[in-house]
Structures are given as structure tokens and as C-alpha cells.
Amino acid sequence: MSKPYIRFWGVRGSYAAPFPTHLKVGGNTSCVEVNVDDTVLICDAGTGIIPLGNKLVAEAKNKELLIVLTHYHWDHICGLPFFVPAFIPDWNLTFFGPGDSKQEVKQKLDSQMQAPYFPVGTESWMANINYLDPRDAKLSTGPIEISYHNVHHPGVTYGYRIKAANKTIIYISDNECQFLDKSIKQKMSEFNKEEQQMFQEMNREEYEYELNTIRGADILIHDAQYTPEDYKTKRGWGHSCYVDVVNYAIDADVKELYLYHHDPYNDDDAIDKIHQKCEMMIKECGAPLICKIAREGMEIELD
Numbered sequence: 001m002s003k004p005y006i007r008f009w010g011v012r013g014s015y016a017a018p019f020p021t022h023l024k025v026g027g028n029t030s031c032v033e034v035n036v037d038d039t040v041l042i043c044d045a046g047t048g049i050i051p052l053g054n055k056l057v058a059e060a061k062n063k064e065l066l067i068v069l070t071h072y073h074w075d076h077i078c079g080l081p082f083f084v085p086a087f088i089p090d091w092n093l094t095f096f097g098p099g100d101s102k103q104e105v106k107q108k109l110d111s112q113m114q115a116p117y118f119p120v121g122t123e124s125w126m127a128n129i130n131y132l133d134p135r136d137a138k139l140s141t142g143p144i145e146i147s148y149h150n151v152h153h154p155g156v157t158y159g160y161r162i163k164a165a166n167k168t169i170i171y172i173s174d175n176e177c178q179f180l181d182k183s184i185k186q187k188m189s190e191f192n193k194e195e196q197q198m199f200q201e202m203n204r205e206e207y208e209y210e211l212n213t214i215r216g217a218d219i220l221i222h223d224a225q226y227t228p229e230d231y232k233t234k235r236g237w238g239h240s241c242y243v244d245v246v247n248y249a250i251d252a253d254v255k256e257l258y259l260y261h262h263d264p265y266n267d268d269d270a271i272d273k274i275h276q277k278c279e280m281m282i283k284e285c286g287a288p289l290i291c292k293i294a295r296e297g298m299e300i301e302l303d
Helices: 049-059 102-111 179-190 193-214 228-234 242-251 268-285
Strands: 005-010 031-036 039-043 064-068 092-096 128-131 138-141 144-150 158-164 167-172 219-223 256-260 290-293 299-301
Touching: 005 049, 031 049, 031 158, 039 049, 039 138, 039 144, 039 158, 064 138, 064 144, 092 102, 102 128, 167 193, 193 242, 219 242, 242 256, 242 268, 256 268, 268 290
Parallel strands: 039 064, 064 092, 092 128, 167 219, 219 256, 256 290
Antiparallel strands: 005 031, 005 299, 031 039, 138 144, 144 158, 158 167
16 A cells, blocks of 8 residues: 555646646646545545546546535536546545535536536436535545534635544635634724724634634645735635735644645746745744645655
8 A cells, every 4th residue: 555645636726727837836726635545535626636537547546535625616626527537437436515415515516517518417427426415524534534614715615624644634725814803904993992892802713713723733735825915906705815824824833834726827936936935924933834835746745
């Protein structure tokens, strides 16, 4: 059996960016593989799931796959129509994602593969397809355990806590961290003293809850799509400014942070500059946090 690892197959947000200026970081949209003893957990099904599917079929080590989806925006599911294991009879695919029922999860995945949007529907999938009840609090596949929580992104969106190879991995692809804090501060002058105290207490409780969802994580993979300049015009769009993500990880005593869901407008040089600024922030406050850029093809060994 291979050593346990995490591999990034897609690291972009919004849409794929297969441009020469983006190849160092990668152009495929969200998809991460967690592999322990050849048990495969797939987080999100953006275009990155296409080459992952090709690799899995070529190796054919394990034909049982669990695919957890953070939400159903196109950049997180648009690889499924081209995911080869779904079209092979002896494969078993299980899906989990937000919803009120198994049928709702199925309907959401069926929708993008219906006319006039796509010529082949999910009825052409030949694999054995299962959908888990979205209300299940905990999931598992082989030695991997998964739980989830809600994050701040338009529509119902999940972040996942994954226990694998004695590591705690947090996968939060789309999240606007500190949204409430910024919203309250922007409106604070409109409130009286009593209301200000109430909102400050609400904000403190909300931030403490957010910290507890990632506290002490060995590995945090988190949305860091915006620069401070971007965020000024895109507040409320459901993505984080990298400054807030770094502070968030430091406050929660995270060991390693992987900046993820990169803006497709940002080329390799722009993302390298973001990384440099993050490392300067960490150095200035003397935190032990390790911060890296999630890059397509990067593997993190879990042993």
C-alpha cells in the first residue's frame, strides 16, 4: 500500500484557467484527493476530478469512492460529466453534499447533465451510484472519518473536518471568514450604545464558533481568493481575503495553512506575491504557522 497523502488536483475558484501564465499554480477548479491505504476520499468535483478519474482507472486499486461536495456551484461539480469511473460498471461511487434528502443531492447533480446544458445525462452512468443522507452528522470511508459544518458562502455550503492517518485536515473551499465582524464594523456608527454592545457580543461568539471549527488543525485548506483590494468591491460574495485567512489560522493555532481556491485572474506571479505577504504577516507577529500555496499536483505526506 502507498503512504497516506493529500493531493491537489484542482486549486482554482470560479472557473478553470488553463493559461501559460497560470501553470505553476495550476488552472483546474476545486478537487482534492485524500488517500489512506488506497482508500480514496474526493473533496469537490471541479475540473480537477477529470485527471484524478483517469489516474484512478489506470491504477484500479480501489473502485470504492466517496465524493463529498462543499456545495453545487459549477466550479465544484463541472468535472463530473467527464469523470470516467462513473461510466464503468464495476465502480462504486457514493456522493454526499448539502440538501434535505438523498433525492435532492441526486437532483442537483442531475441538473447540470440535462438538455440543453449537456448531451448525456446521469442515466448514462454505469457505475453503482449511491447518495448519502445529507443529515448524517458523521461519515466514514475505510480508515477516514469525516464531519462537516456550515460556512459563510451563498447558499448552503459545508466545510469538512477529516481525520486521516492521525492527522486533522480541514477542507474549506469557499468561505468568507470574518464576514460578520466586517459587516458590524461597517454599520457600527448607526447603532446606539446598547445595540453596539449586543452586536459586539454576537460577533465575539460567532468568531469563537468559527475558530472552534478549525482549532488545532494539522492541515487547513482554505479559500483565500481575494486580495484586500479585491475584497473592497466583493464583500459578501462568499470568499475570503488572504489577510483574514492568515489571522484566522493563527488565532486557531493551526499548524499548516494551504491557501486555496485561487482567483483565476491571478497569475503565478500574483499568487507568489500573495504568499510573500502572508509570510511577512506571520513573521511580524511571531506565529509558528506554516503557510503554503496549494498548487495543482502538490502532495502532502500524512505519515
